[in-house]
Amino acid sequence: MTAELKALGVYARHGSKVVLEDVTMEARPGAVTVVLGPNGAGKTTLLRVLAGLHVPAQGRVFIGNRDVYKLPRMERARLIAYVPAVLESPGLGQTVEEFVAASRYPLHPGPRLGPQPGDLEEAQRQLRRVEAEKLAQQSLGKLSSGEKQRTLLAHALARDADVLLVDEPTSFLDLRGRLLVYKLLHEEARRGRVVVAATHDMMLAGLYADQVVLLSQGRIVAQGPPKDILHPRLLERVFQVKVEMTRLGDKHIPVPVDIT
Numbered sequence: 001m002t003a004e005l006k007a008l009g010v011y012a013r014h015g016s017k018v019v020l021e022d023v024t025m026e027a028r029p030g031a032v033t034v035v036l037g038p039n040g041a042g043k044t045t046l047l048r049v050l051a052g053l054h055v056p057a058q059g060r061v062f063i064g065n066r067d068v069y070k071l072p073r074m075e076r077a078r079l080i081a082y083v084p085a086v087l088e089s090p091g092l093g094q095t096v097e098e099f100v101a102a103s104r105y106p107l108h109p110g111p112r113l114g115p116q117p118g119d120l121e122e123a124q125r126q127l128r129r130v131e132a133e134k135l136a137q138q139s140l141g142k143l144s145s146g147e148k149q150r151t152l153l154a155h156a157l158a159r160d161a162d163v164l165l166v167d168e169p170t171s172f173l174d175l176r177g178r179l180l181v182y183k184l185l186h187e188e189a190r191r192g193r194v195v196v197a198a199t200h201d202m203m204l205a206g207l208y209a210d211q212v213v214l215l216s217q218g219r220i221v222a223q224g225p226p227k228d229i230l231h232p233r234l235l236e237r238v239f240q241v242k243v244e245m246t247r248l249g250d251k252h253i254p255v256p257v258d259i260t
């Protein structure tokens with residue numbers, strides 16, 4: 001059973017600029033936690049801090065009682081899969097299938113010897129899940145933005161990690177792709193993983209979040225279940241837009257209708 005992911009009193013900087021201040025949050029297994037905030041709020045930095053990729057200036061990050069920054073690198077890679085918002089890989093000569101399979105290297109002890117038995121099959125399985133199986137033999141450098149985004153998610157899913165951290169996972173996707181990705185994130189959560197997704201889209205948060213962490217100017221403004229956090233007054237203050245609520249089944253969805 002996966003343990004919860006916790007940030008305690010985290011401060012983070014880029015150079016001399018402090019971009020996260022006193023962030024304390026928890027993401028529990030079984031739930032999709034959405035980090036919601038406008039451009040520049042610190043979402044990417046927070047996800048990278050949680051992933052063990054951006055050392056906090058202060059504070060700590062734990063999976064259960066294990067300090068993420070004290071884990072050996074390969075063990076951390078086995079535990080945490082991080083999906084950046086954009087693919088900036090130097091290995092653009094690789095095929096999509098090779099790239100996705102390479103995500104499984106941390107699962108195999110010893111030197112890197114190329115794909116191990118089962119890795120390519122797992123890559124193909126994850127490419128099918130993101131509806132990108134036709135891309136398997138294409139060069140990574142020749143994909144559209146949306147195709148790259150699907151490939152990045154398949155890459156993370158192939159790691160089979162306890163913790164899945166995804167940064168703006170649907171920014172380049174068509175409507176079916178968006179619905180598919182959040183469906184997959186819920187499937188992963190239901191399998192007992194910790195799933196954290198960052199977005200600036202309050203409607204997506206209303207539709208898909210089990211928990212919301214609302215971030216503004218590097219600080220957490222509120223966190224909890226969507227029904228407690230996604231209130232027009234709070235959202236209007238953070239996003240500086242006028243918000244109306246609409247109902248969809250048992251969900252209350254915030255809809256931005258104008259700028260303020």
Ligand SMILES: Nc1ncnc2c1ncn2[C@@H]1O[C@H](COP(=O)(O)OP(=O)(O)OP(=O)(O)O)[C@@H](O)[C@H]1O
Pocket residue numbers: 014015017019037038039040041042043044045046200
């Ligand atoms: N490499 C960097 N060097 C200096 N400042 C940075 C760097 N990366 C981010 N920042 C600054 O840190 C702050 C938080 O950035 P971050 O990318 O974490 O925000 P975000 O909420 O993910 O934004 P967006 O929604 O626009 O992607 C911003 O003010 C940004 O200008």
